[in-house]
Amino acid sequence: MKRAALLRRLGRLAPRVAVVAFALSATALADGSLFPLGDGPAFGNQVEASVVRAIVELRESALNRALAEINKAVADRPNFRLAQLVKGDILMAQAGRPVAFASAALPAASLAPLQDEARARVQRYLDAPPADALPGAVLELAPSQPYAIVVDTSRSRLYVYANELGRPRYVTDFYISLGRFGVEKAREGDQKTPIGVYMVVADREKLPDFYGPRAFPLSYPNDWDRMQGRKGHGIWLHGTPPGTYSRPPWATDGCVVLANDDLARLSKYVDVSHTPVVIGASIRWRDRRAWEADRAAFLAAFDGWKKAWESRDTDRYLANYSGRFRSESGGFAAWKARKRHVNAGKAWVKVAVDDMSLFAYPGEKDMMMVTFRQDYRSSNLSKVTRKRQYWVREDGAWRILAESVVS
Amino acid sequence: MMARLAAGLAAAWLVLAGATALAAPADDLRDAQKLYNQGKLQPALDKVDAFLKAQPRDPQGRFLKGLVLTEQKRTQEAIQVFTGLTEDFPELPEPYNNLAVLYASQGNYEKAKSALELAIHTHPTYATAHENLGDIYAELASRAYDRALQLDKNNTTAQVKLAMVKDLFSAQKVASRAQAVKPETEAPKATNKAPPAETPKAPSATSKTPEAASAPPKQVAKVETRAAPEPAKAAAKAPEGDAKSEVAAAIADWARAWSGKDVKGYLAHYAPDFELPGGESRAAWEKQREERISRPKSIDVQAKVLSTQVNGSEATVKIRQSYRSDTLKSHTTKTLRLEKAGERWLIKQERTGG
Numbered sequence: 082m083k084r085a086a087l088l089r090r091l092g093r094l095a096p097r098v099a100v101v102a103f104a105l106s107a108t109a110l111a112d113g114s115l116f117p118l119g120d121g122p123a124f125g126n127q128v129e130a131s132v133v134r135a136i137v138e139l140r141e142s143a144l145n146r147a148l149a150e151i152n153k154a155v156a157d158r159p160n161f162r163l164a165q166l167v168k169g170d171i172l173m174a175q176a177g178r179p180v181a182f183a184s185a186a187l188p189a190a191s192l193a194p195l196q197d198e199a200r201a202r203v204q205r206y207l208d209a210p211p212a213d214a215l216p217g218a219v220l221e222l223a224p225s226q227p228y229a230i231v232v233d234t235s236r237s238r239l240y241v242y243a244n245e246l247g248r249p250r251y252v253t254d255f256y257i258s259l260g261r262f263g264v265e266k267a268r269e270g271d272q273k274t275p276i277g278v279y280m281v282v283a284d285r286e287k288l289p290d291f292y293g294p295r296a297f298p299l300s301y302p303n304d305w306d307r308m309q310g311r312k313g314h315g316i317w318l319h320g321t322p323p324g325t326y327s328r329p330p331w332a333t334d335g336c337v338v339l340a341n342d343d344l345a346r347l348s349k350y351v352d353v354s355h356t357p358v359v360i361g362a363s364i365r366w367r368d369r370r371a372w373e374a375d376r377a378a379f380l381a382a383f384d385g386w387k388k389a390w391e392s393r394d395t396d397r398y399l400a401n402y403s404g405r406f407r408s409e410s411g412g413f414a415a416w417k418a419r420k421r422h423v424n425a426g427k428a429w430v431k432v433a434v435d436d437m438s439l440f441a442y443p444g445e446k447d448m449m450m451v452t453f454r455q456d457y458r459s460s461n462l463s464k465v466t467r468k469r470q471y472w473v474r475e476d477g478a479w480r481i482l483a484e485s486v487v488s
Numbered sequence: 489m490m491a492r493l494a495a496g497l498a499a500a501w502l503v504l505a506g507a508t509a510l511a512a513p514a515d516d517l518r519d520a521q522k523l524y525n526q527g528k529l530q531p532a533l534d535k536v537d538a539f540l541k542a543q544p545r546d547p548q549g550r551f552l553k554g555l556v557l558t559e560q561k562r563t564q565e566a567i568q569v570f571t572g573l574t575e576d577f578p579e580l581p582e583p584y585n586n587l588a589v590l591y592a593s594q595g596n597y598e599k600a601k602s603a604l605e606l607a608i609h610t611h612p613t614y615a616t617a618h619e620n621l622g623d624i625y626a627e628l629a630s631r632a633y634d635r636a637l638q639l640d641k642n643n644t645t646a647q648v649k650l651a652m653v654k655d656l657f658s659a660q661k662v663a664s665r666a667q668a669v670k671p672e673t674e675a676p677k678a679t680n681k682a683p684p685a686e687t688p689k690a691p692s693a694t695s696k697t698p699e700a701a702s703a704p705p706k707q708v709a710k711v712e713t714r715a716a717p718e719p720a721k722a723a724a725k726a727p728e729g730d731a732k733s734e735v736a737a738a739i740a741d742w743a744r745a746w747s748g749k750d751v752k753g754y755l756a757h758y759a760p761d762f763e764l765p766g767g768e769s770r771a772a773w774e775k776q777r778e779e780r781i782s783r784p785k786s787i788d789v790q791a792k793v794l795s796t797q798v799n800g801s802e803a804t805v806k807i808r809q810s811y812r813s814d815t816l817k818s819h820t821t822k823t824l825r826l827e828k829a830g831e832r833w834l835i836k837q838e839r840t841g842g
Contacts, residue, residue, distance in 0.1 A: 159635070166636035169629040176625035183633050191637050324638075 124206075125253040126343055128154045128326075132164050133206050136199060139171050147171045158342075161326035163198050194329030201237035201330050202256055210366040212251075216240065217365030218278075219249045220376045221439035222357075223452070228350040229357045230281075230318075232257065232337055233364040234264050234274060237330040239337065241350050252350065255343040258328040260335040264362050265444065266301070269313040272334050274360060275301045276444035281318070281356040293320020293341045297351055299358055304485055305442070305450070305471060318351075318358070320344040361443030379439065379449055379472070382479035387432045395421045403473055403480040428460035447474035452487065513542040517549050524556055525769050527761045532556050547577050551656040554586060558652065563590055574606070581607035581614045582653045588620060589650045597628050600650070620650040731798040735805055735826060738833040743791040743809075751778045759827060759834040784813035794821070801828040 124130035131154035138147035148171050154164040166183055173180045182196055216231045222244040229249060231240040239257045242249035259274040260266065266275035279299040286295050296319035302311050313335070320341040321328060327340045337360070339347060350356065367375065386401040399417055406413050424430075437453035449472040457464045471483040520535035533556045539549045550573055557566035567590050573583035584607035591600035601624045607617035738757065745753035755774055764773050781787065794806040803826045811818045825837035 155632075162636045162638065165632040169632035169636060172625040172629035172632065176622040176629065178622070178626065183636070195636060 125255060125346065126340070128158050128161060128164070128342070129202055129256060131157075132161070132167060133203055135164075135167050135171065136203055137207075139167065139174065142174070144171055144175050148175065158326045160324050163195050163202070163327070166192075166195050167199070194332065197330045198237075198256075198327065204236065205238055205254070205256070210364075211368070213369060214366035215249060215369060215372040216242065216359070217367040217372060217375060218359045218361055218441045218443050220372070220379065220441060220449075221247050221437055222249060223247075223436045223438040225436055226355050226357060226438060227352065228252070229359065230347075230350070231364060232259075232358065232360040234259055234276070234360065235363045239339065239347070241347065243350075253346065255339055255347060256327060258330055258332045258338040260333055261331055263331065264360075266313055266316070266335055267309075267311050270334075271313070274333070274335050274337065275306065275311070275313075275316055276360055276362055277301070277303060277306060278440045278442060278450050279303055279316075279358045279360065281351055281353055281358060284351070284353050288319070290322045292317070293322065293344060295320060295344060295348060297353075297356075299337075304469065304487075305483075308483065318344070318347070357438065357440070359440055359443060364443070365441075375441065376439070379451075379479055382472070383451060386481065387434060390432050391430050393424045393427060393430055395424045398424070401481055403475060403482045405473075405482055406480075407483065426461065430460075431458040432456070433458075442471070445473075448472065448482070449479070513539050516542075517546075517552070520549075520552055520556075522769070524552060524559075526764055529556050529560050533560070545576065547573060547580065548656055551583065554583070555652070555654060558586070558590065563594065566590055574603075578606075579610055580656065581611040581617060582656050584610070585614070585617050585620060585651075585653050588617075588624070589652045592620075592624065592650050597624050597631075600624050601628065616651050616653055623650060731803065731828070732796045734828075735796055735798065735803045735833050736793050738826065739791050739793060739805060739807060739824065742835070743789040746781065746789045747787050749781055749784075749787055751781050754781060757835050759829065759836045762835060763837045765838075786814050788812045802826070803828075803833060 124133075131150040135147045135150040135154070138144075138150065148168075151164060151168045151171055154161060155168055158164065169183055170180060173183075182192055182199075219229055219231060219242060222229055222242075224244075224247075227244050229242045229244065231242060231249075232238070233240065237257055237259065238254055240254040241252040243252050244250075261272040264274045264276050266273040279301055280303075281297045282300050283298040284295070285298065288294070288296055296317045299316045299318065301316040302313065315336075317336045319336055319338055321338060328338055332338075337358075382401075386398070389398040389401055392398070399420065402413075404413070406416075433456040434453045435456070437451060439452075440450045442448040442450045450469065451472065452467070452469045455466050455468045457466070467487045469485050469487045470481050472479045473482045474480075516535050516539035520532045520539060523529075523532035523535060533553065536549055536553045536556065540546065540553065543549060550569055554566050554569035554573070557563075557569060567587060570583045570587040570590065573580065574587060577583065584603045588600040588603035588607070591597070591603060601621065604617050604621040604624060607614055608621065611617070742754065742757040745757065755777065760770075762770075764770055768776075788811075790810040792808040792810075794808055796806075797804045805824045805826065807822050807824065809820045809822050811820070820840055823837075823839045824835055826833040827836050828834075
């Protein structure tokens with residue numbers, strides 16, 4: 082109902098005010114993924130809410146409402162540059178001299194970043210993921226992980242999910258700025274944001290002004306990054322300097338940067354060593370049924386590996402491993418031989434798994450990262466370890482590509 | 489409300505008509521208006537205060553008081569007067585407009601905007617308020633853009649100058665007095681060149697150029713034939729050498745316009761608050777100058793600069809004026825006081841003798 086009304090409104094937008102035409106892309110209207118304001122997830126940040134409403138109202142030539150909204154934002158956060166720009170556009174429209182994004186008044190090069198920010202912020206509310214969609218990358222959260230963070234770099238957005246019996250439940254989301262040269266960090270100083278699954282590893286305060294009041298360093302490079310030869314360090318979630326409310330979408334040295342008020346909101350959900358941060362270039366938003374199917378398919382394979390191990394049928398067990406498998410201690414052939422030898426000496430094996438997290442690894446086609454506590458018992462040896470495996474799908478079957486013990 | 493409005497209109501028309509047989513208070517108001525038109529601000533204020541003693545609520549008198557205080561740069565008091573008018577006569581748009589001008593002159597654009605919106609609310613077709621509001625919006629936009637790009641343009645952004653309405657009930661008379669309204673709507677364009685509307689400091693001296701000998705025609709001052717441009721900030725100090733040559737150029741241009749019988753160009757060299765000789769109205773003086781300049785078949789005026797003293801945005805120039813027309817020839821020494829307004833030097837005072 083509301084959605085239809087909005088579509089009708091958009092349909093008869095006055096063309097004479099060409100302002101923020103970029104905000105509503107043709108595809109957003111055409112592919113049916115348009116979510117009206119209010120029907121999508123609620124605004125977590127009221128200042129952003131005012132700016133977005135003002136842009137939409139400006140677009141609809143509802144200038145008085147637009148001005149009232151933007152004045153709220155500007156009064157609240159005078160250093161919110163995008164808000165100031167939108168205010169300028171609204172006032173110019175009121176003066177009877179409409180401009181599209183201050184274009185006449187200011188150099189285009191300095192406007193492009195703000196335009197990008199406007200696009201990202203407006204897209205969040207006009208073209209949001211479906212309200213009941215789940216992030217395809219987060220398939221299981223461990224009981225020790227009360228929340229998870231998902232960064233969708235294509236949307237300049239950071240989402241917070243709560244752990245509800247292992248399954249993610251949407252909590253809130255924030256606008257973010259990312260690496261100046263994009264994503265897929267590989268080298269020190271490339272000013273890119275890494276793609277992968279990381280952990281918040283520290284909580285720092287009393288930082289230089291540049292980082293804002295607080296920062297959460299991430300575990301980049303992780304073991305997968307190191308296997309890929311990726312270098313660099315010091316990827317943090319952090320805030321903005323005084324005098325800067327928010328930065329453009331692509332502006333950092335690779336860090337994930339939030340407005341300070343958003344960072345404060347985010348802090349409530351961050352727990353050092355217990356908050357995974359999934360950074361994806363384009364998060365697959367799955368409806369619940371597809372998400373459950375993805376999850377079940379993998380867990381069946383994972384259970385097959387465990388059962389094969391318990392069967393002490395070494396061939397069956399080894400069938401779970403990819404031909405590209407490399408153990409920590411040498412080649413696949415030697416490792417297979419050792420496994421055969423060890424299994425032969427056992428009367429029984431029991432493997433229990435708990436505290437498991439499972440992520441469809443962003444940036445890799447068909448790869449899972451599963452981390453768990455492994456309680457291994459056998460006739461002659463018992464051992465509890467934390468283990469991480471990377472699984473890949475080969476010829477339709479999930480197989481283990483890498484395996485390591487983590488601290 | 490209608491009765492009040494009607495009464496106010498009546499008062500305005502009485503002044504406009506220049507009726508002579510009025511009781512003392514009305515005479516005071518008329519005299520005050522006249523003094524104000526001549527730029528004699530303090531006497532005008534005294535008169536209008538005397539008038540308001542008898543008729544404290546009178547909108548015309550209070551409006552005039554507001555105008556005088558504005559030109560005296562007593563901005564806070566002027567704001568009080570116009571605010572009082574908006575409270576007692578909320579249906580009149582002019583006080584809102586002038587209040588907005590004063591707020592804007594203080595850099596308080598948000599308040600100026602609110603006042604103009606109220607003016608437009610009472611009179612949706614009020615052109616001056618619309619134009620002023622447009623300027624305010626544009627200035628606020630420009631400030632917002634500066635903040636958006638974190639530009640610090642503290643000293644480079646020119647202050648917005650809005651059109652002050654000098655005539656109460658101007659909005660009501662749009663149809664019948666189109667000409668009087670026109671200068672108001674043009675005022676914003678003219679402000680770039682507008683001179684400071686300061687009180688003339690010296691007592692008026694009579695101009696005794698040969699062709700100005702006859703007495704000015706008796707004429708009651710019209711309340712508003714020409715909206716004086718807004719008070720502008722004093723022009724930035726230019727190097728004195730430059731200033732001297734600018735002044736010389738202005739005087740040469742003035743003599744050239746006179747010689748070319750270009751009345752408009754000639755008059756454009758005079759500041760709006762030019763000290764009018766003999767206490768006549770600006771309109772009367774202009775009319776007289778026009779006659780003097782257009783009557784002769786030919787005129788040749790040479791102005792030789794004898795000395796120039798520049799003090800900031802003020803200059804005093806002594807010239808030797810050689811005037812020759814088909815009927816008259818004369819040589820006069822004149823002292824001209826000029827003031828810089830924007831890019832131009834305008835004549836504020838013209839005296840014969842050195």
